[in-house]
Amino acid sequence: MAVQLDAPLAPQRRSFATAFLRGALVPLLAILTALLVGAIIIWFSAPADRGTRFEVVVAAYRGLFLGAFGGRQAIANTLVEATPYILAGLAVAVAFKCGLFNIGAEGQLFLGALAAATVGASQLGLPAIIHLPLALLAGALAGGIWAAIPGYLRARTGAHEVITTIMLNYIAFRLLDYLVTGPLKDPGASALRTPFVASAAQLPRFIGPLEDPGLTGGQTYRPLIVTADPEWNLRLHLGFAIAILAVWGIWWLLNRTTTGFEIRTVGANPEAARYAGMSITKNFVVAMALSGALAGLAGSGQVLGVEHNVKSLFSSGYGFDSIAIALLAKSNPIAIIPAAVFWGALNNGRGLMQAQTGISIELIRIVQALTIMFVAADQIVRWIYRIRRPIGDQVVFSRGWGK
Amino acid sequence: MQNTISQPQLQAGANVPRGVSRARIVGIIGVVVAALLISAVVLRVDATKFSTLNIPQPGAPPNQPLARIPLPTVATVIVLQGLLGLVGLYIALRQRMQWITLYVSTMIGLAFFTILLWAVAGSSVDLVDVLARVVRLATPITLGALAGLICERSGVVNIAIEGTMLFGACIGFIVAMVSGSTTLGVLAAMLTGSLVSALHAVLSVNFKVDQIISGTVINLLAVGVTGYLRGSFIIGYEQRNGADITAQALPVLRIPGLSQIPVLGPIFFSHQPITYIMLILVFAINLLLFRTVWGLRTRAIGEHPKAADTVGIQVNRMRFWNVVASGLISGLAGAWFSLESTFRFDDVMTNGRGFIALAAMIFGKWTPLGAFGGALLFSSADALQIKIQGFNFGLPRQFLQMLPYLVTLVVLAGIIGRARPPAAVGQPYEKG
Numbered sequence: 001m002a003v004q005l006d007a008p009l010a011p012q013r014r015s016f017a018t019a020f021l022r023g024a025l026v027p028l029l030a031i032l033t034a035l036l037v038g039a040i041i042i043w044f045s046a047p048a049d050r051g052t053r054f055e056v057v058v059a060a061y062r063g064l065f066l067g068a069f070g071g072r073q074a075i076a077n078t079l080v081e082a083t084p085y086i087l088a089g090l091a092v093a094v095a096f097k098c099g100l101f102n103i104g105a106e107g108q109l110f111l112g113a114l115a116a117a118t119v120g121a122s123q124l125g126l127p128a129i130i131h132l133p134l135a136l137l138a139g140a141l142a143g144g145i146w147a148a149i150p151g152y153l154r155a156r157t158g159a160h161e162v163i164t165t166i167m168l169n170y171i172a173f174r175l176l177d178y179l180v181t182g183p184l185k186d187p188g189a190s191a192l193r194t195p196f197v198a199s200a201a202q203l204p205r206f207i208g209p210l211e212d213p214g215l216t217g218g219q220t221y222r223p224l225i226v227t228a229d230p231e232w233n234l235r236l237h238l239g240f241a242i243a244i245l246a247v248w249g250i251w252w253l254l255n256r257t258t259t260g261f262e263i264r265t266v267g268a269n270p271e272a273a274r275y276a277g278m279s280i281t282k283n284f285v286v287a288m289a290l291s292g293a294l295a296g297l298a299g300s301g302q303v304l305g306v307e308h309n310v311k312s313l314f315s316s317g318y319g320f321d322s323i324a325i326a327l328l329a330k331s332n333p334i335a336i337i338p339a340a341v342f343w344g345a346l347n348n349g350r351g352l353m354q355a356q357t358g359i360s361i362e363l364i365r366i367v368q369a370l371t372i373m374f375v376a377a378d379q380i381v382r383w384i385y386r387i388r389r390p391i392g393d394q395v396v397f398s399r400g401w402g403k
Numbered sequence: 404m405q406n407t408i409s410q411p412q413l414q415a416g417a418n419v420p421r422g423v424s425r426a427r428i429v430g431i432i433g434v435v436v437a438a439l440l441i442s443a444v445v446l447r448v449d450a451t452k453f454s455t456l457n458i459p460q461p462g463a464p465p466n467q468p469l470a471r472i473p474l475p476t477v478a479t480v481i482v483l484q485g486l487l488g489l490v491g492l493y494i495a496l497r498q499r500m501q502w503i504t505l506y507v508s509t510m511i512g513l514a515f516f517t518i519l520l521w522a523v524a525g526s527s528v529d530l531v532d533v534l535a536r537v538v539r540l541a542t543p544i545t546l547g548a549l550a551g552l553i554c555e556r557s558g559v560v561n562i563a564i565e566g567t568m569l570f571g572a573c574i575g576f577i578v579a580m581v582s583g584s585t586t587l588g589v590l591a592a593m594l595t596g597s598l599v600s601a602l603h604a605v606l607s608v609n610f611k612v613d614q615i616i617s618g619t620v621i622n623l624l625a626v627g628v629t630g631y632l633r634g635s636f637i638i639g640y641e642q643r644n645g646a647d648i649t650a651q652a653l654p655v656l657r658i659p660g661l662s663q664i665p666v667l668g669p670i671f672f673s674h675q676p677i678t679y680i681m682l683i684l685v686f687a688i689n690l691l692l693f694r695t696v697w698g699l700r701t702r703a704i705g706e707h708p709k710a711a712d713t714v715g716i717q718v719n720r721m722r723f724w725n726v727v728a729s730g731l732i733s734g735l736a737g738a739w740f741s742l743e744s745t746f747r748f749d750d751v752m753t754n755g756r757g758f759i760a761l762a763a764m765i766f767g768k769w770t771p772l773g774a775f776g777g778a779l780l781f782s783s784a785d786a787l788q789i790k791i792q793g794f795n796f797g798l799p800r801q802f803l804q805m806l807p808y809l810v811t812l813v814v815l816a817g818i819i820g821r822a823r824p825p826a827a828v829g830q831p832y833e834k835g
Contacts, residue, residue, distance in 0.1 A: 101615055157816050160815075175805070320626070365631065366624075369626075376612060376619075377620070379611065380606075
């Protein structure tokens with residue numbers, strides 16, 4: 001099958017299914033290979049009291065699957081997990097399209113979250129239709145400005161964004177720590193966190209019960225459909241729809257607008273782009289700002305839809321995971337969605353896996369890292385499974401230091 | 404029509420680095436920094452206060468120092484920063500390009516010294532201890548920069564230094580903990596480093612994967628694997644055998660005679676082993692890179708691999724082995740974290756030092772001595788923020804913790820000018 005697909009004389013007009021298979025084959029095989037290596041690790045580190053090694057491997061992956069997709073609640077939780085990954089993965093993908101490697105999605109996400117929490121928690125007395133977009137906008141703006149700095153530096157001074165974004169990450173962490181433990185701390189709470197966001201600024205859940213105001217700093221978070229049925233108490237919130245909308249928006253921007261064309265041209269060949277009259281500086285700054293805005297939006301979504309405040313240790317790993325998702329999706333905006341759902345499923349299912357088999361949840365991090373390795377180094381996968389590279393399949397990710 | 408033709412030229416013109424005015428920018432920055440620091444100190448510090456610098460006598464108790472230098476805080480800062488501002492003004496007016504690197508280093512160094520004086524106003528500080536700390540904290544950064552430099556001089560970008568260090572720190576710690584021998588742990592860390600680097604070499608040299616992606620993959624893998632090892636092995640082992648773990652952090656080796664020299668002794672000759680190795684490696688690699696056949700060939704495959712190939716150098720084989728060798732050094736840097744600075748392994752304990760190392764390498768223009776200079780700059784930011792935390796200082800600690808990263812950012816942002824990397828760095832070499 002694979003050989004036939006990649007034959008040099010393949011017909012010019014391909015059906016959607018063939019195009020999909022051609023694009024998805026290597027990432028799928030990469031995931032499969034990573035899961036196989038994960039199985040080998042489980043095989044060797046299996047606890048003795050849980051049956052034969054083979055049984056432990058099967059039970060672990062069964063637990064992983066059921067934890068992620070076994071029932072309405074699990075699926076909703078997987079999608080909740082996937083929501084920030086869709087936006088953050090999209091952020092990295094946009095930068096990739098411009099030939100930039102945004103490793104700083106994490107810092108941008110944190111600052112976006114903080115800005116959204118600050119605007120969201122201020123009692124403006126505005127209706128939700130204004131307050132919520134305002135909070136989201138603040139988050140996107142904070143992330144966008146933070147990311148525009150490395151874009152500008154790269155274009156003007158040649159300082160490589162891989163290092164500058166990481167430095168800005170560390171600066172953002174310290175800044176967040178200072179603000180959450182100092183000026184922005186909720187004065188009424190003993191825990192180190194910002195105040196709860198106002199009800200008008202929350203991203204409502206689609207369906208569920210009313211939340212107890214005693215647990216949310218006096219805020220009443222109202223889902224779109226109120227039900228007391230515990231079966232339908234789902235955490236899925238409006239942020240998921242916003243993420244899907246953002247995917248469509250970015251796809252449209254990249255493929256149907258002049259801005260997107262310029263970003264892609266600068267990414268593919270900056271010299272040619274410059275020769276055609278496009279400003280490298282402008283496009284680097286625009287692409288990075290867009291990327292940071294998406295990352296900031298990811299953070300805002302988490303704050304306004306899930307956490308409802310920012311703790312001094314908010315969460316971590318989004319930055320690097322979003323790179324993985326962008327690689328897995330080969331920077332294709334539409335493909336970001338399944339890649340992010342896969343990631344969310346791994347994160348959501350690993351708890352049950354650990355509960356049922358005693359395998360450390362850190363194993364999933366290894367599987368994730370291996371997945372990225374096999375996707376990034378698709379030459380390895382092609383080599384293992386003997387798949388030839390179709391002509392013109394190269395995706396430009398980034399270039400060396402000074403160029 | 405006319406417009407569409409002239410636009411590319413306009414754009415191209417806008418993107419030319421503004422070389423002439425850079426001296427002006429740096430000079431003006433110097434004046435601004437000096438003015439800011441002077442006004443801050445004048446406003447915040449009582450003019451009658453003194454900052455006392457102690458110079459200890461090696462071997463003697465700390466309350467009998469060799470010298471006690473009381474400096475009037477405000478006056479000293481005004482004199483030092485005033486001089487710096489005047490030099491900056493001169494550079495800006497006369498556009499002294501060749502002074503820029505030296506001036507920027509001095510500016511950052513003096514800014515740190517000013518902050519130190521400010522923090523200890525009305526109190527005293529052991530200056531030699533601060534400087535010894537600077538050298539000690541420069542160890543992982545310098546080693547990382549040397550490892551990066553060997554790779555990049557051969558034409559391979561290595562942003563996997565951070566992950567390689569983390570792997571080395573973790574495996575080195577496990578081996579030392581289980582075997583009871585810290586030396587064995589250091590060797591294991593180096594071996595691990597070279598294996599991880601070999602993975603980078605296979606991916607980037609043999610499979611011709613984008614080198615930045617390959618490095619990122621290793622950094623991710625390092626966080627995952629070391630986290631897994633810590634969670635599933637190290638913590639449990641420590642709990643079960645707490646009392647039986649005999650290995651300790653590497654000891655301080657005072658070099659007889661030399662360590663008794665006042666000032667220089669404590670700064671350079673009273674360290675732990677990896678710091679000494681770092682100091683030796685700086686000069687050794689400088690020698691190897693610029694005075695031996697290996698060095699010439701390494702530089703050749705990084706600048707013009709095709710020409711090197713033509714004269715019979717096996718470009719990809721040499722790149723492979725140079726990357727593997729660099730892993731020995733980053734592994735050693737990893738051992739510094741878990742076996743020298745402390746005897747412990749924490750999740751992500753390298754804390755971005757691998758990336759700062761790359762910035763030090765760029766700052767040093769891809770030379771070992773320059774990289775060491777860059778590393779000292781960054782480590783002094785680190786030493787300063789650690790030292791100052793003990794004093795009652797106006798700034799919140801988080802802002803002091805930002806210092807090393809801010810300095811990296813400012814330095815990288817081209818204040819010293821657009822550095823020129825080896826010409827072929829980042830490009831896989833394909834014969835033919």
